[in-house]
Amino acid sequence: MSLEFLIQRTNGKARTGRLITPHAEIETPVFMPVGTVASVKGVPQDLLEELGAQIILGNTYHLYLRPGVETVRKMGGLHGFMSWRRAILTDSGGFQVFSLSELRKVTEDGVTFRSHLDGSSHFFSPESAMEAQIGLGADIIMAFDECTEYPADQARMRASMEMTARWAARSKQYFEERKHEVPWARVGTDAFVRPEGRSPESSTAWGDSKVVSLSDGVEVELHSAGRTNASVPTQSLFGIVQGGMERALRKESAERTIEIGFPGYAIGGLSVGEPRELTCEIVESTLEHLPKDKPRYLMGVGTPEEIVKYANLGVDMMDCVLPTRAARHGLLFTSEGKVSIKQARYASDPGPLDPKCHCKVCQRYSRAYLRHLYASNEVLAQVLNTIHNLSFYLDTMQRVRHSILLGEEYRFLSGAGLGRNLEL
Amino acid sequence: MSLEFLIQRTNGKARTGRLITPHAEIETPVFMPVGTVASVKGVPQDLLEELGAQIILGNTYHLYLRPGVETVRKMGGLHGFMSWRRAILTDSGGFQVFSLSELRKVTEDGVTFRSHLDGSSHFFSPESAMEAQIGLGADIIMAFDECTEYPADQARMRASMEMTARWAARSKQYFEERKHEVPWARVGTDAFVRPEGRSPESSTAWGDSKVVSLSDGVEVELHSAGRTNASVPTQSLFGIVQGGMERALRKESAERTIEIGFPGYAIGGLSVGEPRELTCEIVESTLEHLPKDKPRYLMGVGTPEEIVKYANLGVDMMDCVLPTRAARHGLLFTSEGKVSIKQARYASDPGPLDPKCHCKVCQRYSRAYLRHLYASNEVLAQVLNTIHNLSFYLDTMQRVRHSILLGEEYRFLSGAGLGRNLEL
Numbered sequence: 031m032s033l034e035f036l037i038q039r040t041n042g043k044a045r046t047g048r049l050i051t052p053h054a055e056i057e058t059p060v061f062m063p064v065g066t067v068a069s070v071k072g073v074p075q076d077l078l079e080e081l082g083a084q085i086i087l088g089n090t091y092h093l094y095l096r097p098g099v100e101t102v103r104k105m106g107g108l109h110g111f112m113s114w115r116r117a118i119l120t121d122s123g124g125f126q127v128f129s130l131s132e133l134r135k136v137t138e139d140g141v142t143f144r145s146h147l148d149g150s151s152h153f154f155s156p157e158s159a160m161e162a163q164i165g166l167g168a169d170i171i172m173a174f175d176e177c178t179e180y181p182a183d184q185a186r187m188r189a190s191m192e193m194t195a196r197w198a199a200r201s202k203q204y205f206e207e208r209k210h211e212v213p214w215a216r217v218g219t220d221a222f223v224r225p226e227g228r229s230p231e232s233s234t235a236w237g238d239s240k241v242v243s244l245s246d247g248v249e250v251e252l253h254s255a256g257r258t259n260a261s262v263p264t265q266s267l268f269g270i271v272q273g274g275m276e277r278a279l280r281k282e283s284a285e286r287t288i289e290i291g292f293p294g295y296a297i298g299g300l301s302v303g304e305p306r307e308l309t310c311e312i313v314e315s316t317l318e319h320l321p322k323d324k325p326r327y328l329m330g331v332g333t334p335e336e337i338v339k340y341a342n343l344g345v346d347m348m349d350c351v352l353p354t355r356a357a358r359h360g361l362l363f364t365s366e367g368k369v370s371i372k373q374a375r376y377a378s379d380p381g382p383l384d385p386k387c388h389c390k391v392c393q394r395y396s397r398a399y400l401r402h403l404y405a406s407n408e409v410l411a412q413v414l415n416t417i418h419n420l421s422f423y424l425d426t427m428q429r430v431r432h433s434i435l436l437g438e439e440y441r442f443l444s445g446a447g448l449g450r451n452l453e454l
Numbered sequence: 455m456s457l458e459f460l461i462q463r464t465n466g467k468a469r470t471g472r473l474i475t476p477h478a479e480i481e482t483p484v485f486m487p488v489g490t491v492a493s494v495k496g497v498p499q500d501l502l503e504e505l506g507a508q509i510i511l512g513n514t515y516h517l518y519l520r521p522g523v524e525t526v527r528k529m530g531g532l533h534g535f536m537s538w539r540r541a542i543l544t545d546s547g548g549f550q551v552f553s554l555s556e557l558r559k560v561t562e563d564g565v566t567f568r569s570h571l572d573g574s575s576h577f578f579s580p581e582s583a584m585e586a587q588i589g590l591g592a593d594i595i596m597a598f599d600e601c602t603e604y605p606a607d608q609a610r611m612r613a614s615m616e617m618t619a620r621w622a623a624r625s626k627q628y629f630e631e632r633k634h635e636v637p638w639a640r641v642g643t644d645a646f647v648r649p650e651g652r653s654p655e656s657s658t659a660w661g662d663s664k665v666v667s668l669s670d671g672v673e674v675e676l677h678s679a680g681r682t683n684a685s686v687p688t689q690s691l692f693g694i695v696q697g698g699m700e701r702a703l704r705k706e707s708a709e710r711t712i713e714i715g716f717p718g719y720a721i722g723g724l725s726v727g728e729p730r731e732l733t734c735e736i737v738e739s740t741l742e743h744l745p746k747d748k749p750r751y752l753m754g755v756g757t758p759e760e761i762v763k764y765a766n767l768g769v770d771m772m773d774c775v776l777p778t779r780a781a782r783h784g785l786l787f788t789s790e791g792k793v794s795i796k797q798a799r800y801a802s803d804p805g806p807l808d809p810k811c812h813c814k815v816c817q818r819y820s821r822a823y824l825r826h827l828y829a830s831n832e833v834l835a836q837v838l839n840t841i842h843n844l845s846f847y848l849d850t851m852q853r854v855r856h857s858i859l860l861g862e863e864y865r866f867l868s869g870a871g872l873g874r875n876l877e878l
Binding site: 067068069071072073074075076096097101104105110111112113377378380390394395396398399402403405406408409410412413414 | 493520521834
């Protein structure tokens with residue numbers, strides 16, 4: 031009802047399918063651009079739609095600090111707040127607290143941490159992380175987990191994994207009790223949701239849409255009619271598998287998370303400093319313990335080569351700041367490998383960034399111009415570079431899906447060293 | 455041939471018409487967004503087209519320093535370099551040297567100045583400024599002038615005005631001798647011009663377009679076929695009237711500049727710190743001495759109210775950094791007056807920035823979201839704010855043109871204080 035996952039075709043371990051959420055039908059495997067504080071940095075929402083992004087990610091930690099959950103909730107959740115009509119996923123804040131905040135203190139209750147913005151003190155528990163994510167109103171939200179640092183010893187990895195399992199149960203319990211509080215389910219002057227991209231045959235399943243006049247005379251379209259209506263979709267809560275770099279602990283974590291029961295499962299706690307080979311090994315072994323009929327989400331990964339590799343291993347969803355962050359550093363992914371556009375060798379290069387790319391940047395601008403924008407510190411450099419890198423990632427994933435449908439394994443033809451030795 | 459100016463309708467002192475340049479037909483009066491270093495800060499070229507910008511401005515001083523004239527020339531001029539197919543105007547560098555560089559030394563020959571980027575020493579003369587502007591290849595270029603500082607005494611204003619007149623004659627002489635060197639007139643592997651927006655009846659006047667294969671296999675379309683072809687259009691050089699804040703000197707400057715003879719005339723040396731009332735008085739009196747059948751360009755002006763006022767006085771072209779710079783400071787122009795989007799009062803405001811505006815920002819985003827983007831220092835704030843402000847300026851000018859056609863005088867209905875007390 032709130033989430034459907036239909037596998038269309040499998041090819042070895044890889045599979046392609048459709049993930050149907052309240053706001054969008056998503057073709058999988060999917061790459062999700064990161065929009066940390068309700069903006070994919072530098073890219074307007076209509077351009078993200080044009081690029082084919084069906085789902086984007088928001089960071090609960092950042093949004094909780096700024097603009098605050100209540101502000102977002104009053105606008106109908108993230109969809110209304112940022113005027114994004116397709117799907118959204120929020121993380122639980124666990125990883126951000128782990129990676130960004132200082133003076134973090136973890137107890138059984140939850141985590142006390144200081145804001146990276148102003149040093150103010152805050153507390154996240156499974157319950158408060160769910161409360162925040164329900165207020166933010168993403169289609170898919172994540173259980174509150176503890177991301178285990180790397181390296182960590184066996185005892186620490188086990189204790190952390192067990193804490194994550196207990197927190198997953200608490201997350202689910204809170205979510206089940208309060209999931210009908212999602213802002214879309216409320217009819218009020220502050221609700222503001224305009225769903226888009228539902229296929230005709232499924233659109234009625236969520237109830238007819240309804241136009242409501244707000245107090246200031248603005249008319250908004252709501253697609254649900256009240257909190258007690260059982261046919262109204264809610265968010266979907268995914269569980270997260272932890273267990274450090276230990277295969278046995280990962281297996282146990284998977285089993286315990288599945289026992290609690292979620293409509294989708296994520297692999298967390300990777301890309302925390304471990305060698306890339308180890309990441310891959312843990313992903314591959316963990317995937318074996320996840321249900322085949324549920325979406326599998328690998329968090330915070332990776333380079334273009336890696337997202338292809340993991341999709342071929344059976345991962346359905348991935349997110350990563352790499353394409354957007356690299357773009358801001360002038361590092362661009364192309365079919366011919368990485369291009370560091372700041373280099374003087376491109377100063378008079380009249381060719382497109384990537385001759386095989388159909389994005390609007392490669393169709394219109396030269397390497398010389400992109401190099402000039404970067405060298406001159408022009409904001410347009412970030413805008414154009416981000417559009418290209420996201421296009422490259424989203425197009426890559428589309429080709430992967432196409433290959434799976436054809437029963438072939440997609441590989442980069444060239445691209446040797448794509449994403450290797452990234453120093454950002 | 456290289457410039458036509460057709461007045462369609464006059465209404466009091468105001469007039470609306472068409473300015474036909476090699477790359478675009480421009481409806482006047484026109485507001486020209488400023489793209490200092492070959493980019494209107496934060497806005498991709500296709501969006502500028504969507505906003506209806508028919509001509510944009512580039513700054514010779516900045517482009518000369520970075521990326522350098524030769525780099526731009528080799529790409530076919532600014533049109534090829536930045537992939538802008540409509541019209542471009544470059545200033546002469548005179549005003550930027552006046553306002554930006556340190557240790558400026560002015561002699562009869564020209565100006566020695568230090569780069570604001572790295573302190574390196576450079577020299578601009580009427581001849582070198584023409585050489586630079588021919589290399590940059592804008593449709594309209596400006597004579598090299600001396601911008602008189604404010605305040606200045608009578609002797610200083612006269613001397614400066616006379617220098618500008620002598621420099622205008624030198625500018626014209628150099629330009630006439632070398633104007634066929636404009637990059638569009640060259641057929642070579644580095645030429646890169648794709649004209650757009652020519653009306654069918656006039657497109658053949660410039661000769662048929664021609665597809666040329668470059669050495670790297672890229673095909674580009676050229677719209678001219680050789681430097682000796684007399685039917686090939688060139689750039690147009692405009693003269694600039696100076697004379698400080700003295701009406702008699704302005705009159706004399708206009709007469710001397712007209713005597714040299716240019717296809718268009720600009721009023722320079724204003725908005726240099728004088729009271730707004732004085733600016734208006736000088737503009738009004740100077741306009742009386744400019745030929746009615748030639749385009750009149752008021753440089754570096756102004757607020758939304760001012761551009762309306764000057765258009766009603768008979769100015770045909772204006773440019774100003776205000777809409778783009780104000781946008782970066784969160785200051786937005788609306789039909790209801792100025793909005794400082796950073797203010798906390800907008801934090802939960804679900805309404806559009808300007809309910810009467812049809813731009814894509816007002817059609818999609820709330821004030822709350824724009825306020826959040828600005829407060830969070832997100833790049834998208836600059837992008838969206840700039841799109842709105844430019845849209846407001848361009849739409850305002852379109853309404854002015856419409857009013858002139860209808861024989862009415864356009865005035866802001868509300869907008870009290872629009873652009874007043876700007877502290878950027």
